[in-house]
Amino acid sequence: MARRSRTATTNLPTGEERANLVRDMFDRIAGRYELLNAVMTAGLYRIWNRKVIRATGLRPGDTALDLACGTGSLTRELAEMVGPEGSVLGIDFSAEMLRAAKERPAPNVEYRLGDATDLAGVPSARFDAATIAYGARNIPDLDGLFSEMARVLKPGGTAVCLEIARPTDRLSGAFYGLWFDRIVPKVGGMISGDPQAYAYLPESVKAFVAPNELAVIMERNGLQNVTWDRLGGGIITLHRGTGSPDGPR
Numbered sequence: 001m002a003r004r005s006r007t008a009t010t011n012l013p014t015g016e017e018r019a020n021l022v023r024d025m026f027d028r029i030a031g032r033y034e035l036l037n038a039v040m041t042a043g044l045y046r047i048w049n050r051k052v053i054r055a056t057g058l059r060p061g062d063t064a065l066d067l068a069c070g071t072g073s074l075t076r077e078l079a080e081m082v083g084p085e086g087s088v089l090g091i092d093f094s095a096e097m098l099r100a101a102k103e104r105p106a107p108n109v110e111y112r113l114g115d116a117t118d119l120a121g122v123p124s125a126r127f128d129a130a131t132i133a134y135g136a137r138n139i140p141d142l143d144g145l146f147s148e149m150a151r152v153l154k155p156g157g158t159a160v161c162l163e164i165a166r167p168t169d170r171l172s173g174a175f176y177g178l179w180f181d182r183i184v185p186k187v188g189g190m191i192s193g194d195p196q197a198y199a200y201l202p203e204s205v206k207a208f209v210a211p212n213e214l215a216v217i218m219e220r221n222g223l224q225n226v227t228w229d230r231l232g233g234g235i236i237t238l239h240r241g242t243g244s245p246d247g248p249r
Ligand SMILES: C[S@@+](CC[C@H](N)C(=O)[O-])C[C@H]1O[C@@H](n2cnc3c(N)ncnc32)[C@H](O)[C@@H]1O
Pocket: 019, 022, 023, 026, 037, 067, 068, 069, 070, 071, 072, 073, 074, 091, 092, 093, 094, 097, 114, 115, 116, 117, 132, 133, 134, 135, 138, 139
């Protein structure tokens, strides 16, 4: 029997077992995901989406890739930014999240079922920007994720990663502990009818790499000039890097 590998600080499985757990979980909560996202972030997710759009530097006519696009909340905003002359590809490995995304189609958006760490069929040096919002902490193979992002970016294109983080200052830390560790699992579990999924959320944040480590992982996979900021009083991080001016390695 295969040994169950687990992360050091939490009970989360790793590897294929983690991917299956995450995929099944998002398949189950897809129908209520956007409502819950709005409730859990008190609507702030829209402001953070806009910060991502600004960080990409996208302009009308550009091409963008949205990895772990889920129900398409950020994908639709990217599509608005690039306009009818541009195009956006959204990729996710949960068929149900994609089904919800496709309920709100746009002519310049294509949704595709796929794994963010293995973008088979996506050509190299294709996109002006590649984004991932609240996806990276679900993906144990961060080298796979960011090397693929770097590969598909045009020379000088922009990669942006938005994630939930544990804040470092005491006040935000106390708020975070109350909100994400206690209230979100209860309220999320009640509204979604899936307590396991919303108990996973704080666990996955706990198991995720620190923001400075994430920047190092992005750089070692070919992204350059990586910078990062904290948003929302420190509970969100936004990392930004650029594809090599010489094209992918
Ligand atoms: C918290 S949701 C975020 C959805 C969306 N980006 C948003 O901003 O609302 C995380 C998504 O990551 C997807 N996901 C997790 N691991 C993935 C992987 N390896 N490849 C593709 N999608 C993945 C899940 O299916 C889920 O839809």
